[in-house]
Amino acid sequence: MSEAPAAAPDEWRRTSPLSFVVGAVMSLRNAVFPALAALVGTGAWRQGWVVIVPTLAAIGAFTALFSYLAWRKFRYRLGDTDIRVERGLLNRTARSVPYERIQDVSLEQSLVPRLFGMVDVKFETGAGGKDEVRIRYVTAAEAEGLREAVRAHQGAEAGATRASAPVEEPCRLLFAMDFRRLATFGVFEFSLVVFAVLAGAAQQFEFLLPFDIWNYRKWIELLAGPGHWLEEAGVAAQAIGAVLAVAVLALVGLATGIARTVQRDYGFRLEESSKGLRRRRGLFTRSDVIMPVHRVQALKLSTGIVRRRFGWHGLSVVSLAQDAKAGHHVVVPFGTLDEIAPVIAATGFALPAADIAWRLPSRSFRLNRALFSAVPLVLGAVAAGVLAPRLGAPSQAALPATVGLLALAGVLALRQLFLSRYDRHALDDKRVFARRGWLAPRLDIASRLKLQSVEIVQGPLARRRGYAALVFGVAGGSLEIGGIPLDDARAIRGAVLGSIAAVDFSRLPG
């Protein structure tokens, strides 16, 4: 634990001995359910403890043995130019990762390793999620040391004069969430996903239920059933029942939202250090990610329909390294614009200036969109109003259907009218801005220099009406500005290409 990694390079090391215990516990956790299933499935559990205890003991011994062997056979070394990792019992694998290919060193603690104070170190090379090099389970101090060592080597490669970085260096706190903020965030993350899960589970385990829950008659029978108690309860009681049901829904939704948020973002801290932005979060699985500022390709500022009314926004950065499955890292999950502004400044980006010249999408694009969303509904309304009664449908159903469809068509057309006032894009000397959406607008900010390619796309309608979509290739994402006049698209492309071509990819400024 006190071992200083920078002091003894070029020396094979093993992960912490505790890690084999952690590994055994983790694989035991995976083995328990299949083992139980096997016991139940073969009917062996009927034999009683005589069979169960030895079986479980054998499984435990096996996993412990394999974890131990895996631990014995795993070793790693910090070389002058690369990290080498060797592992495998029968199939030995030796991998070398040059320091300059390492985009990011992330530390992760799931629940079990965390109980033992162990950390999972992941070296992200940008090569793709599965093939990343991991050193599983070293002590927290060793993990920090590994990260520092990689940073120090990268610094040396880049010609920086920093000899050996101190393990813990002063960081500037950019953003943190206290519990109150977390709870507020959770309220806005209101989610009824648990009902979807329940419905799915009900479908899976249908055979266990006393009756077919999709059978409407059965429900009626059950509710109105023997004694017809619900029917007899009267209107007032039925209304109270309905209110209670809604209240339960709301409570479950709130609880789900808060639980998920707390689990994910507990103890959220974003700090600025000399190596980039450092984010720590998580209740059960604690993760610690450093995002080098010069690898930030673009920013996404987003909000929600309701939370926007209260001034809450979220900020993500798009970078080469990938966060779980999404191509971007959340750096401010839930904050006010005043809290977000310093974070944006720290990434070297800026919000659009107040006097920036916003440009709007083409009018014919809006008109086409409005027609596309409204015309099918109007046709539907006509069909419902005129044709349905002739085909023998009840006439009292036709009128509401017609009115409803017409109203929906009106709303969708109106939405396009509002979007024409909200969708906009702009260009300044360093960045491209694209704002999209009416009720929950989002703003994408990309650095002009870091764009990879520029494409102008036109469908058949767009070609006729003279508008186009402009799509930029961004490392780790993409940025699209839709429905702008063709001349505008060409002008932006020309300007952006001028600034891209002037600087080579390998020399992008840090």
Next chain:
Amino acid sequence: MDEDEALTPLHPNYVKVVRLTSLLFAAPLVIAALILEATGVLPRGAFLVPVLLLAMWLVIRAPLRRYQARGYQLGDDRLRVVRGLVFNADTVVPFGRVQHIDVHQGPLERAYGLGTLVLHTAGNHNASVALPGVAHDDALAMREAIRAHVKRETM
């Protein structure tokens, strides 16, 4: 690079390659239609004639239109690729953003001396931009030119 500048058309052999590919696609359809015709389930020609017309359009007309819709422009520091008959895409890749370059050649392309130049960038959108239907030697020359440019810029 100006949009007004004329695009370089692809190699004329590209039409032949696309026609052969379309033929391979259309042949099973025509055979199926012939079999259906032979069984006499449908009125004579009710299915066969439209299928034949479609196949002829696919093999004769469409490849030519596609060829006319495609083109490229090789600038000093960027490559512009235009493609698409119905959905038109006009992509520009600056050489400074090229990560690596492939020259691909399928069996049909080889028979006609063509090649496909593929530029790979770090972007998620347009991670690889392909330019099919150039003479294989031209593709190789373009690759060398782009690589020389990349190297010069990096050193």
